[in-house]
Amino acid sequence: MTFADLGLSDKLLQAVETAGYSEPTPIQAEAIPAILMMKDLIGIAQTGTGKTASFVLPMIDVLDxxxxxxxxxxxxxxxxxxxxxxxxxxxxxxYGANHDLKMALLIGGVQMGDQLKALNEGVDVLIATPGRLMDLFERGKIMLNGCELLVIDEADRMLDMGFIPDIEFICSKLPATRQTMLFSATMPPVIKKLADKFLTNPKQIEVSRAASTSENIAQFKVMMTPRKKKEALRWFLRNDNVNTAIVFSNKKTTVRDLAKTLKKDGFKVGEIHGDMDQSSRIAELxxxxxxxxxxxxxxxxxARGLDIKGVSHVFNFDTPWHPDDYVHRIGRTGRAGAKGRAFTFVTAEDAEAIANVEKLTGMVIPLYAPAKPAPSAEAEQETRAAPEKSREDRSPRGERSPRKPRSERSEPKARTDRDEDNARPEPSEAKPARAPRKVSDKAAEPRRNYREDRDPPSEPGEWNGPVPGFLDISAT
Structure with a gap:
């Protein structure tokens, strides 16, 4: 199936082709025709599925x-x-480059003057956060009775942030005959109640199970003590073939501290959190x-909805307090068919939080455990030369094997001149030659001081170098 099969206009198809897309994602294939037919819609889709384009594309044609x-x-x-x-x-x-549509962005953290100017001139599309929209509406600077289409995006996140009362108020001020689209990664009872109240006979699309995580993301949990977290993060950033990474923390203070620490360690790092103004956040992004x-x-x-191409890794420096946040955090990688890796640092205090994550996602996140390094070639050769005896073949402790007759003993090897110089007095009876000693696994292991220039692990979850020190202490 191509975008041309979905009923989009030629001008829009040209913009889609210019953007580099040829085939719609599953949610786009199902949502676009329904929206073009002016139906209400509920879309349940995990992040990274092309959800935004599934409503932006048909809206451009509808509003043309x-x-x-x-x-x-x-x-x-x-x-x-x-x-x-x-x-x-x-x-x-x-996508609207070939259409004569005016758009306004109504968000906090920026000056209101340009936003009011755009509204006074008239806009086809208003993109807003509930707080700023409510502010302008209460001041009488905007009227909602001419709105033909409404999109409520990331509805479950709206619930988490306490915006549901604002959304209900906004919906009550819109025309009853509008077209409404609601998108959410999960469908908790509150969101279901909201949909039943404000949508009319909606078409429901679910492209994947709610709260599922992408199959393109290799997920691991790393057990450790809190004091080992920074050491662990530095180790992964240097040894796991990281191209680009987002490191998530639960607290703004931790974000600032991490950014400062990683800069001192020589990493190219930025930060983004709620204490920054909008212009600073946009600049960092x-x-x-x-x-x-x-x-x-x-x-x-x-964590929610940011579509940044090429993010190879996500690190949950803190296990998220809310399991839904886990899904959306790791959804920043493994997007649009690409592969990604996600590591969650788990301490003993995080046992309940990680259990809630695994319950929500329906999977047990595998424990990251680097493979033991292979023994050296010399150790392997020596081990093959003297295979280990089975327990039954060993002599009881304190007993010696019976001595073979002299005639059955192997001939001693010829002495060299050097041997003569260092030779000890020969006993009356030569002892049998001792078998080469087997090198234990512990002796074959290299030191734990890992090298930063080792190759990355070739298989998910495996590391062929020394076991990193932060894994010595387990929270399990």
Whole structure:
């Protein structure tokens, strides 16, 4: 199936082709025709499935014909965070390049003057966070009775952030005959109740089981003590073939501390958290997207919906307090068919939190345990020369094997001149030659001082170098 099979206009297909896409994702294939037919829609999809384009593309065609009016947006898209709203705006600019549509971004953390100017001129698409929209509505700066389409994106995140009362108020001010689309990774009872109240006979699409994690992501939990976390993070960043990585923490203070520590260690790292103003957050994201920094320390403000290509790793420096956040954090990698790796650092205090994550995702996250290094060639040769006796073949402790007759003993090897010089007085009876001693596994192991320039593990979950020190102390 191609985008042309979905009923999109030629102008839109040209923009999609210019963006480098040829085949729709499963949710796009199901959602786009339904939206073009003006049906209400519930989309249950995990992050990274192309959900944003599934409503942006048909909305552009639906809104292509119509007239703009001052202070009365023709469509409204509600997003839980500023970053998500900005990302949706980027999608509209990219796919709507061949259409005459005006868009406005209504978010906190930026000056309100330009936003009010855009609203006064009239917009086809208003992308907003609930807080800023409620602020302007209460001031009488915006009217919602001309809105034809409503999109509630990341509804479960809206619930977590306490926006459901605001959404209910906003929906009550919109025309009853509008088209409504609701997207969510999970469908808790509160969201189901919201959908039943404000959607009319919706088509429900579920492209994957709710709260499932992508099969493209190799997931591991790493058991350790809290004091070993930074050492572990540095080790993975240097030894696991990390191209770009996002490191998630539960607290803003931890994010700032991590960014500072990793910079001192020579890593190219940025940070993003709720205490930063919007312009600073956008600047950090732009540096990360452009490759000027390749590690981003982040709080959960960055966990939802950010589509950044090429993120090879996600590290949960802290096990997330809410299991839903785990799904969305690791969803920053393994996107659009790419492979990714996700590591969650788990301490003894995180036992309940990680159990809740595994219950939600329906899987037991494998424990990361590097493989023991292979013995050296010399050790293998010596081991093969003297195979270990079975327990039954060994002599009882304290007893010696009976001595063979002299005639059955092997001939002693010829002495060299050097042997003559260092020879000891020969006993009256030569003892039998002792078998080469087997090198134990512990003796064959190299020292635990790992080298930073070793090759990355060839298989998921395996490391062929020395066992890193932070795994010596287990929280299990």
């Amino acid at each position: 014909n119509g007239r703009r009016r001052a202070l009365m947006p023709r469509s409204l898209i509600l997003e839980p965070t500023r970053e998500l709203a900005a990302q949706v705006a980027e999608n509209f600019e990219k 732009d540096l990360f997207k452009s490759g000027q920094i390749n590690i981003l320390a982040a709080s959960d403000v960055a």
